[in-house]
Amino acid sequence: MRLAEIFERVVGANAPVRFRAYDGSTAGDPDSDVTIVVRTPVALNYLAQSPGAMGLTRAYVGGHLDLEGDMYTALKRMWDLAIGDGIAISPLEMVKIAKDIGWVKFVNRVPPPPQEVTPKRLLGRGLRHSKDRDAEAIHHHYDVSNAFYELVLGPSMTYTCAVFATPETSLEQAQFDKYDLVAKKLDLRSGMRLLDVGCGWGGMVRHAAREYGVKALGVTLSKEQAEWASKRIAQEGLGDLAEVRHMDYRDVPDGIYDRISSIGLTEHIGHKNVDSYFAGLYAKLKPGGRLLNHCITRPRNDLPPMFPGGVINRYVFPDGELEGPGVLQTSMNDAGFEIRHQENLREHYALTLRHWCDNLEANWDAAVAQVGEGTARVWRLYMAGCILGFERNVVQLHQILGVKLDGTDAHMPLRPDFT
Template sequence: MANGKSMTVAEMLGFFLDPATPIRMDAFDGSHFGPADASLHLKVTSPNCIYQLLAHPNEIGAVRAYVLGDLDVEGIDYANPYPVLRALFSLASYARRPSPVDAARLAAAVLSHGVRRPPVPQTEGPSKFARIKEGLLPHTERADSKTVSFHYDMSNEFYADFLGPSMTYTCAVFEDEHMSLEDAQANKLRLILDKLGLRPGERLLDIGCGWGSMVITAARRGIKALGVTLSKEQAAWANEWIAREGLQDLAEVRVQDYREVPEHDFDGICSIGMMEHVGVKNYQSYFEEMYRLLKPMGRLLNHQITIAHDKPNGKPGQDEFLDRYIFPDGDLGAPGFIESCIHDAGFNVVHQENLRQHYALTLHHWCENLSDNWDDAVKQVGFERAKVWGLYMAACALNFEIDGIQIHQFLAVKPDRVGHPDGKWYPLRPWWRA
């Protein structure tokens, strides 16, 4: 540390990295680690970085230090830090764990400067324990309303800065890597509606409808579309969009929990990027509710992020960064478990596909858009939150690329036990254009 103490920041870093690591670190105390010509150049600008990592020797400590500027990277694009994350990932083999003796020496060196409670970014939300203490039990209607508002009710203009004109906050579907984001999002909406096979005059329920892109697209086909969301900001945007298009007779978006929708006998239901908010323990009841809302031979299209590998003992989980900064109470399940829940709710699962690479491409487009509109994004939500969003989207892109997470579409049919030997139940083979 500073003031002639026995251990420098560079020496501390040496406990965690092999001396041959091709990385450069310059610290506030004048110490340096690694070659000056390394392509990745870190800067520890404040003692608070050390205290953050000591208090939380996990991703939360690193995220706090980064968001507050105590840990920085030379030349980084805060809107799109993907190149830095990719470079750090490539250096994982150089990491090492300090021995208990070295860890004790390191802690003693830091604490010799006194106990310090480092600051917390204003953008950080309460921990899961703190939310429960406030009576916000995960995935109750009250808690879901609060957590959805935390994520979405910031600024519609901020989301427009990176989502683009489609305002579609889910994975696009690309014909190839050169397809534009707008065309790929339109392609995704087209694919979902084609899979559902709805005709003009039939009824669609879009659960977690976002800013209304699916509702609008369906109404343009003559489908009667109802969208529900827990975000007031989203609903206001969507209904203004519906009015501009003159689609009020066919489309509506409500601020309503899916468990409170009074209508039923829908011809189709889509759930696009909604299940991440439901909670794995509630999957079965969620799909049972979808089954109840559909008419016989109605179709369900569920599009959701999944984990590539089951958690220990089959338990779902979410890292603390996402829980504190992005999606409180967010939860991911494995694709096999999800398909079993759909089946056990009474559906016939007729098709599923993994669109993992498509989400990585989508996120790269979003990061590029955020970079292009950085000044306005900071104006809308502040520097800290804009910085957090760049980190979140870049990290997700990397996670999709390395197969840590995936995204699946499941198409299911509510069976009619009459049988329909004439083939009107559903065609023998997939009927949509891929």
């Protein structure tokens, strides 16, 4: 049986995409602006070994499965097809397909692409969320290439959700506005000391120093991020106020900061460490101090935080774990923080990701030259999929503001002055 017939058997004859295979067969909508291309039999091996998202990802990252057209459009149409028509393959149907394509595809083991982080590789660095293992996980994702991140993220070098005044707002303005929103929620003032944990390339640190005269320290587990940030701080003449160190947030001394920002770090600390994380940040704040926690969240609090065998965990964020907003808020409250404000910026992250996807496509050849085609493919697939995730409420983005009371005084205005 030709592969196009199997494609139709799985997704139906009216799929809103075109299908083409190495055996010359085609299926789907011949006028579609996106085409799924099976280039080699290895794609079938991957799908046989891991039916679903993991097999498709391995085949695509390895170049055995390809896509002609826009990745987001293709994923959206296939998502809609799966939800609307309920794509599902029964065990009996799977046996029939296996016979048609040849049992050899099911027994020939093909190693995953080198971009995949296997459990064995991480186990060699210790237990989940130990300092050494966290350093390896961060190294995998963030020490890819600063030049690559410049191509994707743009001049702001900010790898977290921006805040858009309108859908037409530029990415750079939206990232500036995000940092300024954090600064206003924290009520930053000249002479204060700010700690930014998981500081990335130092965007918040530089913003606080440049715009508010704050003495700001950022810490990151990525050596390449710290080196890039230190150079940029020097270039901008902010060395008297801003500093970025290559260190674990757990090693920062306690009790000396007026304000703390945590922008995109909580996703990496692990469910079992959430309570100790917020307790540790509480200890680093002076009485009357504020914490702004900004992170990706699950839409419900009763969902499991881990995706240990999922695509994102294997290819993008090893050991990543997402909490529901109620879990985070409760943990902050139990650590001693008084919760003063919370908001969901889910739609803003979808807009942010669209800009990053556009940047990657516009700079595709340069990106491939920096990191190789396999890694560039990981980013194309993962970012387009994340747009859908935020649009469809699979994931959210929350900012939660907490205060370490000064006795009973929160030092807050009667009404928020940052909305």
